[in-house]
Amino acid sequence: MKWDIDDVQKWPWHKHPPGLVNPDTGNSVQFNTGSWRSRRPALDLDKCSQCLVCYIYCPETSIQVQDRKVTGIDYDHCKGCGICAEECPRQAIALEDEAVQAG
Amino acid sequence: MSKTMAIVGTDAIAEAMRQIDPEVVAAYPITPQTAIVEKFSEYVADGLVNTQMVKVESEHSAMSACVGAAAAGGRVMTATSSQGLALMWEILYVASGLRLPIVLVNVNRTLSAPINIHCDHSDSMGARDASWIQIYSENAQEAYHNVLQAVRIAEHPEVRLPVMVNLDGFIISHAVDRIDILDDAPVREFIGEYSPAYPLLDVANPVSVGMFDGLYGYFFEAKRAQEASMEKAMYVIQQVGEEFGQRFGRPYGLWEEYGLEDARACVVALNSACGTIRTVIEAMRQEGKKIGLLKLRVFRPWPGQELVRVLQHFPVVAVFDRALAFKGGHGGPLYTEVAASLYEAEKRPLLANYVYGLGGRDLSVSMVRQALEEIWQAAEAGRVASRVNYLGLRE
Numbered sequence: 001m002k003w004d005i006d007d008v009q010k011w012p013w014h015k016h017p018p019g020l021v022n023p024d025t026g027n028s029v030q031f032n033t034g035s036w037r038s039r040r041p042a043l044d045l046d047k048c049s050q051c052l053v054c055y056i057y058c059p060e061t062s063i064q065v066q067d068r069k070v071t072g073i074d075y076d077h078c079k080g081c082g083i084c085a086e087e088c089p090r091q092a093i094a095l096e097d098e099a100v101q102a103g
Numbered sequence: 104m105s106k107t108m109a110i111v112g113t114d115a116i117a118e119a120m121r122q123i124d125p126e127v128v129a130a131y132p133i134t135p136q137t138a139i140v141e142k143f144s145e146y147v148a149d150g151l152v153n154t155q156m157v158k159v160e161s162e163h164s165a166m167s168a169c170v171g172a173a174a175a176g177g178r179v180m181t182a183t184s185s186q187g188l189a190l191m192w193e194i195l196y197v198a199s200g201l202r203l204p205i206v207l208v209n210v211n212r213t214l215s216a217p218i219n220i221h222c223d224h225s226d227s228m229g230a231r232d233a234s235w236i237q238i239y240s241e242n243a244q245e246a247y248h249n250v251l252q253a254v255r256i257a258e259h260p261e262v263r264l265p266v267m268v269n270l271d272g273f274i275i276s277h278a279v280d281r282i283d284i285l286d287d288a289p290v291r292e293f294i295g296e297y298s299p300a301y302p303l304l305d306v307a308n309p310v311s312v313g314m315f316d317g318l319y320g321y322f323f324e325a326k327r328a329q330e331a332s333m334e335k336a337m338y339v340i341q342q343v344g345e346e347f348g349q350r351f352g353r354p355y356g357l358w359e360e361y362g363l364e365d366a367r368a369c370v371v372a373l374n375s376a377c378g379t380i381r382t383v384i385e386a387m388r389q390e391g392k393k394i395g396l397l398k399l400r401v402f403r404p405w406p407g408q409e410l411v412r413v414l415q416h417f418p419v420v421a422v423f424d425r426a427l428a429f430k431g432g433h434g435g436p437l438y439t440e441v442a443a444s445l446y447e448a449e450k451r452p453l454l455a456n457y458v459y460g461l462g463g464r465d466l467s468v469s470m471v472r473q474a475l476e477e478i479w480q481a482a483e484a485g486r487v488a489s490r491v492n493y494l495g496l497r498e
């Protein structure tokens with residue numbers, strides 16, 4: 001990280017770059033879009049054919065892949081949009097209610 | 104150092120654009136602006152410029168393409184009028200909010216309805232709070248000079264705000280005038296190279312532009328910074344105007360004065376009407392009726408304090424407005440601004456407002472004469488007979 005923004009919430013107005021440009025990269029990992037989720041995609045690897053369609057479609061890069069194989073879902077960043085479940089040709093992803101999940 | 108040409112106003116603007124040679128121009132045709140982009144696209148086709156011309160399906164897209172190109176780091180221009188500016192509205196705020204130094208030439212035309220293609224200032228006045236710098240031009244020569252200066256003002260590191268250069272539709276845009284077009288080389292030297300702050304195309308230094316602000320919330324801070332840059336723009340506009348004068352022999356400031364030294368009443372106006380007003384003032388001054396003209400060039404940033412210093416010395420100030428603010432009889436937008444600033448004056452002049460020329464209604468010498476006689480009488484009597492007046496309206 002080349003930009004020190006630890007105390008950014010205390011910055012005075014004149015300290016921010018013009019137009020709130022963010023001159024730093026790779027920091028969206030710090031933004032837990034998972035907190036937006038009301039429905040949770042549940043992956044059933046028994047049904048999965050490893051076509052990787054879900055990986056391509058996921059807008060939050062939340063489909064975890066290792067050695068070209070889907071291994072799970074990153075729930076810190078999955079916002080529960082359901083695109084993966086919609087696109088999966090094998091119905092290997094089902095959306096479950098977060099409230100039910102939480103019990 | 105320059106060549107004199109007999110050309111219409113739109114051609115003078117196209118000449119400025121040719122000399123600026125922006126990286127990207129995105130535009131959509133609308134009367135009376137169309138001729139600018141038409142001419143400029145000939146220059147593109149003939150290879151006289153290196154510009155990437157983006158033909159879009161609406162002005163909303165035109166301004167959006169300008170935003171993208173400017174964020175990428177390009178020098179970007181467009182031109183529009185009236186409904187076109189109105190359709191850009193949403194993106195005007197994006198351009199200024201992202202601090203992109205786009206230069207837009209607005210050929211002033213009224214807004215529908217009733218549908219009307221002629222000149223008034225309702226288009227640009229409506230955009231007055233969009234955080235765009237607004238510069239007005241009496242004639243095509245000034246419009247040409249203002250466009251050249253606009254690039255420098257917009258791109259100044261302490262400003263980084265978009266600039267709108269205004270000129271009157273048809274009256275200036277479509278009239279043939281004697282224009283001195285400066286030589287390319289000194290113009291290009293004056294404009295200089297553009298070094299964008301955070302260009303998206305600088306792949307070695309990637310940045311994010313236009314991120315969502317809703318959760319942490321720095322929007323308020325960003326807007327305050329924009330306001331501060333508008334304040335800085337006041338000085339940058341004057342610096343650039345002075346430098347322009349040193350290089351090309353014609354300096355520019357926040358406004359131009361005529362006969363103010365000994366005037367007992369002052370007229371404040373924008374754009375082409377100033378020519379007619381000056382002619383009438385000239386005649387009246389020969390009769391001993393000492394009236395002066397303050398031709399305002401910069402409307403945004405609003406030079407309030409600077410204006411107060413000058414205007415507070417006049418017994419009467421009359422503001423000419425080519426637009427309404429629809430406040431319910433309280434006068435036009437320029438009048439409102441002048442009046443608000445004069446509240447802080449030690450000595451407040453009597454004020455009068457003359458609304459004229461809506462939808463291109465002609466402003467004749469006799470109409471101006473009638474108004475200026477009233478203003479003169481107000482100066483003599485120490486009392487303004489009627490605060491808001493409509494010049495040339497069938498009553």
Ligand code: SF4
Pocket residue numbers: 041057058059060061062063073077078079080081082083084085
């Ligand atoms: S629900 Fe949406 S965000 Fe979550 S993994 Fe599926 S596609 Fe990605």
Ligand code: SF4
Pocket residue numbers: 043047048049050051052053054055070087088089090091092093
């Ligand atoms: S789209 Fe369905 S089948 Fe394809 S990899 Fe993802 S879960 Fe497996």
